[in-house]
Amino acid sequence: MRLLITADTHVPRRARDLPPQLWAEIEAADVVLHAGDWVDEPLLDAMSARSARLVGVHGNNDGPALRARLPEIARINLDGLRVAMVHDTGPRTRREHRCAARFPDCDLLVFGHSHIPWDTVAPGGLRLINPGSPTDRRAQPHATYLTATVAAGRLDDVELHRLPRR
Template structure:
């Protein structure tokens, strides 16, 4: 199973566009918040794969009302938590492990800085960066999560 993972799209703004070519073939799209506008969620929903999302900190009122602050999804026996803001970098892995005790991994956003860390017990955290607002990062990024045989493997994807 292939999950496309994005966050921090902050659209519509300028010439930004979703990396549609990297999303349409996925089994699901996971968005870790900061759509900014409902229209971005609706555009993702037209692509075909189901969209699962949490709200970020710069959402329009509709997104803020209709999306949860955090959630947990299960794909082929793998439990993946989602939250937008995972807090300060110091102690993040342990803090998320305590917050998501029954999950195998957590996807988050907010910083626009790609990150993948694994705890000693196999618990993973993954931030896909941003496909539309790289800030000080060298590339626009997103990610894939591959779920197979009750395990999840994350891959960072650099975009143009």
């Protein structure tokens, strides 16, 4: 199973649209995970139409319409991999310990908010990943997103993709 993981797209505030490379990945993925801050409902509709399966949560920049359609926390099982997704995990200090306590029954936690790519493992084995942002790199050298594969309860081939500067 091929995953595309993104967050903090901020369309149309930070960009008019997603980069073409990201749309191609959305269409190729078996499952798309979006960890919030869509900003605009038409992006949710477009991603839903172009992806095989879309799972998302709302972020702090998402208004009432998106909050009505998306949960704060999503939990899914992908071929035995227990996944949780939330937009904001709080400060980076002690993030792994705090998230392991909050999501003790998960193998993977996907989050966004910071626009900073993150990939660590908490005590007890919870893996935390943040794909960064494909449209608003902030202080990062590149806009980014992640791809990965899932098989038999394992997350493999996690790859951070850097997008060309616009």
